[in-house]
Amino acid sequence: MKKNLTLLLTGALTLGLLAGCGGKEDDAATIKVGASPAPHAEILEVAKELLAKEGIALEIVEFNDYVLPNTSLEDGSLDANYFQHITYLNDFNEKNGTHLSSVAEIHYEPFAIYPGKAASLEDLRDGDQIAVPNDGTNEARALMLLEAQGLITLREDAGLSATKDDIAENPRNYEIVELEANQLTARREDVALAVINGNYALGAGLTSDQALAFEDAAASAGPYVNVLAVKEGNEENESVQALVKALTSQEVRDFMTEKYGSAVVPAF
DSSP states (O other): OHHHHHHHHHHHHHHHHHHHHHHHHHTOOEEEEEEOIIIIIHHHHHHHHHHHTTTOEEEEEEOSSSSHHHHHHHTTSOSEEEEEEHHHHHHHHHHHOOOEEEEEEEEEOOOEEEESSSSSGGGOOTTOEEEEEOSHHHHHHHHHHHHHTTSOEEOTTOGGGOOGGGEEEOTTOOEEEEEOGGGTTTTGGGSSEEEEOHHHHHHTTOOGGGOSEEOOHHHHTTTTEEEEEEETTOTTOHHHHHHHHHHTSHHHHHHHHHHHGGGSEEOO
């Protein structure tokens, strides 16, 4: 009887130890981050290697729009996202009642005008179509770039939420075509010019040499710096802070500079 009891206790102890090992593996830290394919997901791949050395697994979920990464962060499907600039984040919170917060400024992507049917700004004709993104603050950003090139004039109080309805002067009657940001590269050949977000331009293989005009970095880097975002209350999470450290590392800075050149500018 005593022998059987000893065997039972030994077996139970062994099972307990095995269960403990399994539990330890299951509890390994994992952080799930939503991102645009380029450059954000590519940059996260560099951070992923750095986090792995600290025992943190980074799961990268790619999105091709500007809404789902934020709604997924708000509902808890994601732990963080990295795809948007701070002005878009603030505007999204205000319009959608979300509670998202920036935890780090990572990089800046200059907006640019790319040729479509027109090979240059000088080739524009009266009434030509110019495509711009239709999402929140990015439309204003595109319109301000067109204004800087002398193509249109916006109302003085238009601000960072301007739409084509805020155009005060359009002497050559350009038709401003509002499109989903992820459609701009595909529709570029259908219009005279397209003003394209940096991540979609990179994703489509467009280079800075092809751009006809860039926005002024000194004036635009602040309001349009791309950030790592989390849901409010999670800013001090250990895995989040480890990701911040990785994304602002020298390794990531070197990767940005070597791979993207002037198309992606580190903000740290």
